[in-house]
Each structure stands twice: as structure tokens, then as C-alpha cells.
Amino acid sequence: MAIDVKDVLDKLEGQGFLRKYFPEAEPPNANGWMKFKCPFHADTNPSATFNVDTKGFKCFACNKTGSAIDLLAEATKKPRHLVVELLARELGVSSSKTISGELIEQYHAALRLNAEVLKALEVKKGLSIESVVRWRLGWNAKLRRLTIPIRDEAGNIINIRQYDLLKIHDTKSKMTNLGGHGALSLFPIEALRQDSVIVTEGELKALHLIQLGFNAVSPSGGANSWDSRWDALLAAKDVQVAYDIDDTGVARGRGLARRLHKHGAKVKLLTLPLDKGKHPHGDVIDYFMEGYGVQDLRNLILGTPLYEPSEDAAPSGLRDDLTYEVAVASATKAQYYMRKIRFNGVVSSKDTAPYLVPSELRVRCSRDQEYCSDCGVYAAPLDCCWEMEKDDLALLELIDVDAKRQRQALREIIGVPMKCSSCKILSDEAYNIEETRVVGQLGATEASGLERGEVHSYSVGHGLEPNASYRFSGRVGVMPKSQHATCLISMAEPNVDNLSTFSPTFEELKELEIFRPAEWSLSGIQQKLDELYNDLEHNVTHIYRRRPLHALMDLAWHSVIEVRLGNQLAKGWLDVLVIGDSGQGKSETANQLKHHYGLGERVDIKTSSVAGIKGGLQKFQDRWFITWGTIPLNDRRLVILEEAKGCPIEVLQSLTDMRSSGIAEIGKIEHSRTNARTRLIWISNPRSDRGVMTYNYGVETVRELMGSLEDVRRFDAALVVASNEVNSDMINDATRLHGAPVPHLFTSMLCQRLVLWAWSRESSHVIFKKDAEKACLTTAKLLAEKFSSAIPLVEPADQRFKVARLAAAVAARTFSTDDGEKLMIRSCHVEWVEKFLIDIYSMRATAYHEFSAVEKADTTLVAPDEIREAIHSTLFPKDTVTGLLKAAEVKLTDLEDWSGFSGDQVKGLLSLLVRRNALKRRSYAYVKTSAFIELLKKMDSNGALQAPPVYEKETKRAY
Secondary structure, X not given: OEEOHHHHHHHOOHHHHHHHHOOOOOOOOOOOEEEEXXXXXXXXXXXXXXXXXXXXXXXXXXXXXXXXXXXXXXXXXXOHXXXXXXXXXXXXXXXXXXXXXXXXXXXXXXXXXXXXXXXXHHHHHOOOHHHHHHOOOEEEOOOOEEEEEEEOOOOOEEXXXXXXXXXXXXXXXXXXXXXXXXXXXXXXXXXXXOOEEEEEOOHHHHHHHHHOOOOEEEEXXXXXXOOHHHHHHHOOOEEEEEOOOOXXXXXXXXXXXXHHHHOOOEEEEOOOOOOOOOOOOOOHHHHHHOOXXXXXXXXXXXXXXXXXXXXXXXXXXXXXXXXXXXXXXXXXXHHHOOOEEEEEEEEEEEEOOOEEEEEEEEEEOOOOOOOHHHOOOOOOOOOOEEEOOOOOHHHHHHOOOOHHHHHHHHHHHHOOOOOOOOOEEEEEEEEEEEEEEEEEOOOOOOOOOOOOXXXXXXXXXXXXXXXXXXXXXXXXEEOOOOOOEEEEEEEEEEOOOHHHHOOOOHHHHHHHHHHOOOOOOHHHHHHHHHHHHHHHHHHHHOOOOOHHHHHHHHHHHOOOOEEEEOOEEEEOOOEEEEEEOOOOOHHHHHHHHHHHHOOOEEEEOOOOOHHHHOEEEEEEOOEEEEEEOHHHHOOOOEEEEEOHHHOOHHHHHOOHHHHHHOEEEEOOOOOEEEEOOOEEEEEEOOOOOOOHHHOOOOOHHHHHHHOOHHHHHOOOEXXXXXXXXXXXXXXXXXXXXXXXXXXXXXXXXXXXXXXXXXXOOOHHHEEEOHHHHHHHHHHHHHHHHHOOOOOOOOOOOOHHHHHHHHHHHHHHHOOOOOOOOOEEEOHHHHHHHHHHHHXXXXXXXXXXXXXXXXXXXXXXXXXXXXXXXXXXXOOOHHHHHHHHHHOOOEOHHHHHHHHOOOOHHHHHHHHHHHHOOOEEEEOOEEEEOHHHHHHHHHHHHOOOOOOOOHHHHHHHHHO
């Protein structure tokens, strides 16, 4: 049985209560306020006041606020629920019915299994699974309603609100209560423990705000169910009213603001900048769904003036005397029209030629016209100079216009009547204005996969660098011609990349030790990674039996920027490929990991151009812009390239140099270059749309996808997955195969911190131990001997660096550091990489080991002495060898001409050379194997080939 706190406060006699527990309290003043010594701090002079009517208090020294219950709990050092029970007994307040926690858990379990409702909660209400779990939201399958447990201050469940989330019931019964439990309450009641609170109309709206980090509360019966007993609970607090934008919501919000202001609360009545045509009943959820962010709501609260009862309408805009910190995605939204803003951004494109507009104006005129009194010049001193401020939106009137229109605009700015013909406007000074596109700078703790946003802007000044980070200040306006939103940037200061300033505390680094193995050995690392990937499979990706898939993608996230092997500095960021049949969890794994880490950007390159991926010169309205693509804009970060098979091969090949050097270059019209040290995860189906197992060897899908062996060589590792390796039901179903739930130890916060730690390591931080360096060379040699470079995933010339990059990523993944700064690569990390590569390349779907064995057999001559004897038996052995050496391709007729054989003789020779791996068929001709070329060179150089006398050969040939 639960006690209704409001009943307790209603029966409490305020003055008697304070006198009983605070005997030194002063008598109440005319407004019912009593001064007393605050128990929340060492108060020597009475600094707290208590209202005998509302039973609320506030301390003006420590800013504590609350009700009589909070006050007594602090004074007696007892828990709140015991204080409630104490007062209830004294006042004779009876308890109310409570609801079993088992019922709540039954509903909650039903919701966790209902993908449709979970998806609706995410899409319609923006609620994450974390919020579902925290607030124990549930699903009443019988009524087909979402359930929301309502608790009192003691934590007892006193009601279950049942919401028609899927809109399958009568709209009049959108929300119902559990029978017999319809008492009004504020939800969640714990929100009242803070000094500032947002009041909204609807439980799910309050939860959405709480999920975003705000303190919010809602009446459990909707906006029209406000109980006067709650006024005391909000007295002396900072309250922001965020009701719906429809007429009813506006009226109710204004009424609530009036009553709370009357009880001493500092109230702000928020006006959500939503289009009523699009959102007739727009609310805070619609606000965020429209692209506004957390900082935007904070700005709205900051810029909204305090409510005054004399106001008949809600404030219509933000204060103009403030500068608002915004994200690029929100910079040109309606909320900030005409306001000053600041934001961090990256110049994604810039006009190759800036505008030139006057910055200081002087006027020459006779001042003797009959309409001079209407002119802005007439009252000014003769030597007056008009200066254009850099954030004056009038500057927008002066760009992208012809000279005549610019003169008219200048006259309007100064205030010269259009009919004046004697006035001449002169200018000796000018501004450069560069037209730019700015995208959001990816913050160290922001998810790059979120919309970065883009703002069209004009920057006053010269010299902004494309793909460089800046801190911008400016004002939001519109283009005069089109009325499109834009930003006039008055200041742009170079900004340090947020990764460079990532600096976790000692305690935060200590928490990362959860990723370390029990011992630095191959088995220790394997055991820790198995534990880690088991957690991710069950709690993040829900893709099972695909451990190598998780590992390869995960290593790409944890790779570093640079590695130094011996005395050679090389790239450290990984470039990996996952290719295979549909439905194998490739995309889902990548996207869920991106969401879990909160880092990385996904792009569908199926229809992408070189400019979209890499960058280039683009033309907008007859003007050329330097524009950088997705990969350079994510320098030092990670990009997932989806649907690679749909991207033309020539586009993929245009990225070759950038992938290896980490530098993107534009060389047409205007030369520009920028860093593109971007971790890449390529995801694709086979280009031919055939199943993987229809290829002789799955690794051939890699060569087919990229077209060029040079592009294949850029991959540090590749994984091929086939549909018949793992049953599709097993990939996605944990319930039958994996037993009890796995504890979620490796949380999003910890994983993101570890990735950022890896990303922020400079080359001086990445240390290979001596035995690890030696192991890299040994492993590279072993892999080169085992796998063929005909498909150069393993290439002898640079395999040691691929191994080093992967080993550094494994070291980062296992938080291998002695001091929290240096990343230590140990020999066990290299051993793990060796085993991992051999395992994935030996998988049945990849079959790289089988391909290599066949390839090596094909490039080794079979019975070379038999080949020599066959060539020596021709009529012209020296000519045959010479012809074979010079020819790029060999045809039957060529062999006939060189050898002097014909008919079955030459066919027999050709057949022998093919069967002995000397020649390989390519379309309509044959090409020599490398081993055969070596044999021919030896035969040509040893002088053993002597042509017999011509007449003997000719005679022999004639007969």
C-alpha cells in the first residue's frame, strides 16, 4: 500500500510544522513566508524561507528548494519514504493501493520481445531501448497498449498508464489507467528533486526529454489534469513549460505559467518553432524530429525571457542580445532567424573566386534638393563615413548582383531616396566575401553517423581552407533573391581537431582496463576477445556465428593513424573488405557497431561519383567550388562504404592513390590537396550477383569487385562470407542456440572511449617491442609463402606493414598500455593476427589457401626437361625460343611459324606447353607463365641452341 504524498502535504499545517521542527523560525510575513536556518549547509544567519501555504522552501544561500518532506528528511537525516510514513501517521493519512512489480515485469518482458512496438517507440517517440529498460515500459498484449508504470515518491507503483501507441483504438481513449488506480500524479516524480524542471504534457514526451539529458515531468493525466496540490511542489523552482503548439496547448501552457508564477516559481513559457501546417499539434518530440538538437533546446530556454502575468501571448522569439552556441545542422533553422550564432564546422566546399563588396561608404551630394529632409545623409556630418559591420545582413544584398542593383542596395542601406539624382556613393575600402558550404565538425564524443548537417554560408574575409576546421561566428539571414536560409559569417578562427583535445582522466583510463586480457599471451588475447565479441553479438549486433565478421570490422575501428616499423613510418589506419552473399549480417553488424561506438559514418557508394567520395570541382550556378568528398571529410575517422558492387570500377580506381597515401588531391582548374587518413570498411555483394559458392574460389570475388590488382592490394584484410556457411536462422536467432542472456559489460560509453583513445594516438605513442617487430617480419614471410600474390591480399613487398597495422589495432582493442599514453604492441598481438589471417583466408567461403596452392602449382613448370626436349626437337629451336621470348601473346599460327612444325605436330607442341604449365589460355591466345619465361631465358643464353643448315631443314620440311 502506497501513501499519497499530496494528501500528506494537503493535511500538513505549514506554520505548526516549521515551528515543531525549526523552533527558531521567524513568524510568517504578510505573504506567508517564514525565515529559518537552512539544514542543508552550516547556516549561521537564517537564509532559508518556508511558505506556510504551499509548504515549499528555498534557501537563498545554497539554492536548495523542495517541499516540507525534503526539508524534514534533511533535518532528521532519514530517507524520504520514512518521513512520508511518519507524517502520514501523525496526520492520519491512509495509504493507497499499489500494483505488483511482477505485473510490470511481465509487461516489460512482452515489450522486449515485440519488435514492432519497439520500432514504433523509436520512430514515433524517439525512445531508445535503454529508456525502455530504465523506466520498465511494457506491452499489454491483451489490450494492445504500451504500459507506463507510475510510481510515488517511495517507489511504489500506484498506476499503470496504457497508451495506444499503434493507434488502433478510439482516439478518445488514447491513454487509459489501470482499473482502480487513476489517481493523478506527476511522472516521473523524482524529477522534482532538482531545482530546474521542464513541464510537458505527456509521459512519453517527458521520457524523451530525460533521455536527452533534461529534467522533465508530466501530469500523469495529460495537460488538462493539473492538480492544484502540485503547485507547492514546483514553488521556488525554475520551470520551463513546453506544451504543444496547438491552441489548446498554448492556452493550457499560459494558464500553468500564471499559476506557477503566482506561487513563486521562475517560469519560462517556451514557444516551439514548428510549422503548424506540418505539425498541427506539434510537441517537443516533433521539435527534435525536425532536426533540432539538445543545444537548440538549451538555447531556446536561455533565450526565452521570464514569464510575466501581464503577457497575453507567449514570447515569439529569442532575445537578440545573446549569441547562441549551435550545431551546424541547426544553424539556419527558424529558431535562430536574425540571431547571432557560434558553431564549429569544416569547410566542405568553397568558391574559387570571392566576391568584393564595399565596407566603408562615403556620400558626395549637393544637399540642396527638396526631399533632402527625407534622406539619411542630410543630418549626417559632411565628412561622415558609413561602415558596414561584418555581421550586417545588409551585406547579403550586395553579393551575386550586377552593379546597378548593388548601387540601389547601397542607397537603401544609407537611406537615400530613390528619386535623388545628385547623390554619389563612393567606397575606398572593401570586403572579400567567400561563398562556402560548411559541415559540422565531428566532435570527440559525437557520433559521426548522425546527420552532420550542412549550411550554405558567406564568410567575410579571405583564405578559408577547404576541409579545414574553424570556429565560426555569424548571423542567420536569407538570400534576397531566393529567400533560402544562409549564414553571414563575420569571424572564422582555425579550430583544433576535437580528437587532438581528447584527454580522458586517470579514472576514465582505469575503467578501460576491462578490455585487457588476464595475461599477455595468444590464449589470453583470444579469451578476452571471445568474451568481448560474445557480449557484442548478444547485446549490440544480434548477429551470431559470425565471429570473424565482428573481429575484422572491430579492428578497423581500433586502428591507429601511423605505425613505425623499424625506422620506417607507415600508415596505420585500416582498409578492410567484407564481401559475400546477402543476408549474412554484413551491413547490420557494421551499422550496429557504428551505433554502439557512436563513431563512424556510413555512405552508400552505389551511385556515388568521384567528387562525392573523394572530392573535386563542382559547378553551382555558373560558379566553381572546391568540394571535398566523404572520405577526406572524415580524416582520422571511419567510413563504412556500402554497396561497393554498384560503384563503377573506374570510380573505385580513382581512389587508389588516396587510399595508400592518405592524401586527396584535386588537379583541375584549381589545385588543392587535403588529408584523407580515413579508416575504411567496404561492404559488398559479389559484382556478378552470383552466389559465393558458385566461384571456384571465393577470393576471386575480391578481384572481380575491384577490377585492378593495385586496388585489391590496398586492402589490409578481406573476409568472404557465404550463405551456406551458417544457417540464416542461426545468424539472427540467439534464443535457441545461446541460452541465458549475456551480461553487457562492454558498454557503449566504455567502447567509445577506447576507440577515441586509439584514434588520438600519435606515431610517437605507438611502440613496437623488439620481439613484436621481429614477429611482424616472420609472420609476413610465412603469409607470403602460404598465400599467392596473384590476388594480392597478401603481397610480399608490403605484407609486414599490413601485419603491423592489424597488430596495432589488436593492441589498442586490448588496451595494451603501461602508462595510459603509449600503445604497446607485443609479440602476442602479432601471433593473434597471424592466426586470424590464416583462419579467415582458409575458410571454405574464401578459399584463398586453395587458390594459392593451385596458383603456385600453375606457375611451376611440370617436367621442365620434357619442355626443353620438345623445343629442341623442333625444326628451328633457336627461332622458337626467340619468338616465344619476344611475344606478349602466343597463337597456334605463331608457334607454327617459329618451330617449322605444322598440323598435328604443332598442336602436339602447344598441348604439351599448356599441360606442363608453360602457357596459359587467355581468350583467343596464350600467355607465358613466369617459370616458362625463366626457362626460355636460360635456353637462349646457354648457347646450346644451334640451327642446322638451312638446306637440310628445308629438305626435311619438304618431305
